[in-house]
Amino acid sequence: MTVKQTTIRNILILGANGQLARNTTRVFLRDSDATLTLYLRRASRLKNPDPHRVRIVEGDVLDRLTLESAMEGQDVVYANLAGAMKEQAESIVEAMHATGLRRLIFISSMGIYGEVPGEKYRSVLDPYRDAAAVIEASDLDFTILRPGWFSLDEAVAYRITQKGEPFKGHDVSLNSLSDLIVKLATTPGMEVRRSLGVSRA
Numbered sequence: 001m002t003v004k005q006t007t008i009r010n011i012l013i014l015g016a017n018g019q020l021a022r023n024t025t026r027v028f029l030r031d032s033d034a035t036l037t038l039y040l041r042r043a044s045r046l047k048n049p050d051p052h053r054v055r056i057v058e059g060d061v062l063d064r065l066t067l068e069s070a071m072e073g074q075d076v077v078y079a080n081l082a083g084a085m086k087e088q089a090e091s092i093v094e095a096m097h098a099t100g101l102r103r104l105i106f107i108s109s110m111g112i113y114g115e116v117p118g119e120k121y122r123s124v125l126d127p128y129r130d131a132a133a134v135i136e137a138s139d140l141d142f143t144i145l146r147p148g149w150f151s152l153d154e155a156v157a158y159r160i161t162q163k164g165e166p167f168k169g170h171d172v173s174l175n176s177l178s179d180l181i182v183k184l185a186t187t188p189g190m191e192v193r194r195s196l197g198v199s200r201a
């Protein structure tokens with residue numbers, strides 16, 4: 001039996017057409033009572049999965065006016081982005097300050113602290129590292145997730161490593177990440193001001 005598990009009402013999902021965001025939207029609708037605002041560029045790409053609980057907003061995260069407008073009345077921001085990560089992190093932090101929001105869940109990547117045994121520092125992760133630094137320097141109630149490679153298996157089985165600990169394993173299912181994101185978003189105080197490695201258990 002699925003337990004409905006939220007007192008948090010309103011969740012803003014940035015980059016809502018992303019692979020992980022679409023999977024997590026499905027899990028939010030299944031496992032919580034939350035109302036969702038799906039924020040994305042070229043919104044016509046996304047079909048509204050539940051018009052009673054989901055609103056779709058077209059916008060770029062770097063467009064501060066549109067972003068702040070979408071943040072009005074939200075409880076949690078879940079950022080599922082790629083590309084210009086540092087600039088987007090700065091835009092999100094500033095917009096959250098301007099609108100008085102505090103809770104941010106931000107998807108990053110394993111390896112940003114050189115924490116994956118046997119993996120070298122890779123410049124491809126620079127934007128992720130820089131974005132995490134922006135968020136960690138803020139006063140927000142953030143949780144940064146550093147997932148391993150996404151896998152498509154159905155299993156929900158994951159372990160968490162804290163910042164400063166070596167990352168364990170190398171992959172994690174989308175369903176595991178979505179399960180964790182929904183729990184983080186709907187459980188006040190869970191893993192606040194932490195940066196979590198997430199990998200298959």
Ligand SMILES: NC(=O)c1ccc[n+]([C@@H]2O[C@H](COP(=O)([O-])OP(=O)(O)OC[C@H]3O[C@@H](n4cnc5c(N)ncnc54)[C@H](OP(=O)(O)O)[C@@H]3O)[C@@H](O)[C@H]2O)c1
Nearest residue numbers: 015017018019020021041060061081082083109148149150
């Ligand atoms: N795949 C893996 O194995 C893996 C492992 C670890 C970490 N990660 C990271 O985890 C994150 C989420 O993964 P994912 O597969 O869900 O990524 P994804 O499918 O590439 O989705 C990222 C989304 O970010 C959106 N975006 C980029 N810039 C934007 C902006 N300025 N304004 C609004 N939206 C913007 C993109 O929108 P558009 O569609 O409009 O471009 C895209 O839909 C990514 O950063 C990924 O690199 C992935």
